[in-house]
Amino acid sequence: MALALDYEGFKHKIKAKIGLDLSHYKEQQMRRRIHQLMQRYKAADYDTFMRMLNDDGDILRHFTDYLTINTSQFFRDPVIYRALEMQLLPELLQGGKPLKVWSAGCSVGAEPYSLAMLLSEQDPGCSWRVLATDFDVNILAKAKEGKYPDNLLTHVPERFRKRYFNERDGLFFLDSQIKNRVQFRRQNLLTDRYEIGCNLILCRNVFIYFTVETQENLIDRFTQGLQAGGFFIIGCSEMITNPARFGLQKVKPAIYRKVK
Template sequence: MGTFDEYLQFADEFLRLTGIDLSQYKRQQMERRLTALRDHLGFATFRAFAAALARDAGLLRKTLAHMTINVSEFFRNPDRWWALMPLLAREAGREFRVWSAACASGEEPYTIAMLLEEHRLAPYHILATDIDEEVLRQAQAGCYHERQLREVPEAYLQKYFVVHDGTWQVAERLKRHVQFVRHDLLRDPYPAGFDLIVCRNVLIYFTDEGKDRVVRGFARALRPGGLLFVGSTEQFLSPDRYGLQMAIPFVYRKAADGPPARR
């Protein structure tokens, strides 16, 4: 790996070029990932790597795609989705609002859409966000290979997908409910008014400071009684500090009076 100062200088230049603050990500994981890419591309130092990124927009996009977390699956840990659904309820006359944060290539928001359809929670709207514009374009297209659909129930495949040129296309009846938008959890303002926020297997990559900022932002973004669904290694020791209470494992409910003021 590069020297301590060299990595920090790279992080400063990366922030200038992309607006992404690497200091909010766990350094060991991020530096290892970027060092492997740097070496693969043939740069001896982070200084040389940063200079190339400033000159080459294509290389910058490739680096951004490499460093972001683009792992997503339909119905990942299906038992947890089935456990979540009985907790969801829509008030009569009001749209059910969901935020799928760090949605990668779209499997998660489309999973949510199928479940909301099956549980008759329409009308609904799903905001699906990610930091990587390239994967958002893939998500918006909604085209997947059969191997990506192995956890989707057969009945859902027949109802919510159309086979086209050897790929499976998400049906328009789902796509019209999902809005894909670029959003940086560590930098951008948070939308609000959600009944459900799903952010799974992302918080583990952030520093404690970054994680605290994100969870506080999610807590503010939820409606009173709204739910936050997180990943398998992301349970909170003191959810009450964010105005949250555990509903079931990996799912937290916002208290009626919201998160406490930050001291």
């Protein structure tokens, strides 16, 4: 008789199923989220829940969305976007060279599109490109669609709301001139190749879900992807301990510069 599936066995099956290694995530936090979802679908144990994930594509999509925690908003944390608008982007654009910007863990696309709006205003000639990556293919499809409810636009400056959004049936559709400036790509931050030669990388509100060891590994890889003098931005509730060991210098809370 086969043994009942425990959490370790469940993690192994999930890795084989969707390529997500839950061992890199904080266990207590991840277990709680999984158990919440199991209760919602009335799955009494891991065996039952695994069968549901194998048999029902909708449940599997919900599971992936739920675990990858797709919380996003345009111009989220206005203090960060003020720093980008007033200091970071003008400094990066000063040299006149093309900029490479990467939004890692981009969710529904609000972050990379916000960056594209700022860049379009500061450099209309578009000598820049924004890459946006996420693990969840379903959420990437929503990002490419560029259709949003009003509550995601709370912090959008009025000039951008008027210029780049059209309202239809209670939803706000992003203008194609911004949509076309962002390239979306699926990426597993734990296993896939990282971008190199970036001037600006944002990976915000992602580290808080990982173990300390995994956080440090990711920070090291992100730093390697930055050009000297480039900026790395994390979530406002996150912090890099002793950034110098990664070749970073703290500019202000949540904003770091790669030391030349």
